[in-house]
Amino acid sequence: MPRFGFLIAFATALIGTPGAATPAAAAAAAASTGSAAVSAQAIPLAAAHADSGAGQFRAHCARCHGPQGYGAAKQAIPALAGQRYTYLVAQLGDFAAGARDSDTMHRVVSQKALREPQVRADIAAYLNAAEPSTLPATGDGADVALGRGIFHEQCAACHGADARGSEAAAVPSLRHQHYSYLVAQIHMIAAGYRHNIDENLEFFLRSLDERDVSATADYLSRLH
Numbered sequence: 001m002p003r004f005g006f007l008i009a010f011a012t013a014l015i016g017t018p019g020a021a022t023p024a025a026a027a028a029a030a031a032s033t034g035s036a037a038v039s040a041q042a043i044p045l046a047a048a049h050a051d052s053g054a055g056q057f058r059a060h061c062a063r064c065h066g067p068q069g070y071g072a073a074k075q076a077i078p079a080l081a082g083q084r085y086t087y088l089v090a091q092l093g094d095f096a097a098g099a100r101d102s103d104t105m106h107r108v109v110s111q112k113a114l115r116e117p118q119v120r121a122d123i124a125a126y127l128n129a130a131e132p133s134t135l136p137a138t139g140d141g142a143d144v145a146l147g148r149g150i151f152h153e154q155c156a157a158c159h160g161a162d163a164r165g166s167e168a169a170a171v172p173s174l175r176h177q178h179y180s181y182l183v184a185q186i187h188m189i190a191a192g193y194r195h196n197i198d199e200n201l202e203f204f205l206r207s208l209d210e211r212d213v214s215a216t217a218d219y220l221s222r223l224h
């Protein structure tokens with residue numbers, strides 16, 4: 001497995017596998033994978049107000065992400081319900097700062113009402129607690145076994161064997177998500193659209209061929 005050696009080291013530092021990582025290494029990895037992950041800790045989940053986040057979500061987000069935060073498969077708009085709190089806050093910060101390229105989301109989070117860290121935290125807390133979708137759109141089912149194998153061999157070290165991600169390291173859950181969005185993001189990360197992540201991860205995702213990407217996304221879209 002020499003090809004994946006760096007991944008194991010990186011995953012260990014990021015997730016903090018017992019007995020290996022030092023807190024300093026974990027912090028360094030978190031900083032290099034998503035600086036916003038660090039600032040996300042500024043407002044802990046306990047200090048965020050999901051009730052007020054629900055109203056903000058309806059006002060500013062539901063028209064695209066759907067009234068229940070289930071996204072829209074056709075436009076590759078992600079489901080957000082049940083997603084990790086620190087990851088959501090980190091992404092909103094990255095869109096605002098241009099550290100993740102998306103004109104649509106940059107415009108959304110640049111609105112005056114959404115510049116407040118507390119408002120973003122409240123929306124993220126609401127989404128984190130929201131019931132996840134059981135209806136993500138899947139792929140064609142042809143390569144699900146291949147996708148399962150790739151996920152467990154190459155992705156689970158960071159995203160978790162159950163694909164639920166990690167709160168502390170701001171690693172996203174990949175469950176309850178649309179196939180179209182997963183495919184699009186694997187390509188976008190590989191193409192460098194997220195400037196806060198480790199370039200080894202970009203390089204690694206670039207090494208997957210089209211069939212691998214489709215198979216892994218199809219497997220994940222069926223986890224709900």
Ligand code: HEC
Pocket residue numbers: 056057060061062063064065076077078080088091092101102104105108114123172
């Ligand atoms: C005009 C449509 C639109 C609106 C309104 C909108 N979004 Fe988005 N959102 C998108 C699209 C499209 C993407 C995918 C961006 C990409 O390609 O990276 C996205 C992506 C995201 C992501 C990244 C999810 C992930 O899994 O990485 C988050 C978080 C998010 N939006 C939160 C919000 C919140 C919170 C609001 C309201 C404050 C909102 N969005 C309003 C269209 C929208």
Ligand code: HEC
Pocket residue numbers: 007010011014033034078090150151154155156157158159170171172173174182185186194196197201208216
């Ligand atoms: C070394 C750790 C690591 C490994 C290995 C890894 N990922 Fe990730 N992945 C991350 C992190 C961290 C993020 C969040 C990046 C950010 O903050 O923008 C992420 C984000 C993603 C996203 C975007 C999710 C969203 O909601 O937008 C997808 C899709 C994804 N990874 C798929 C995969 C797949 C498929 C594999 C295996 C082939 C994989 N990842 C392997 C750490 C990893």
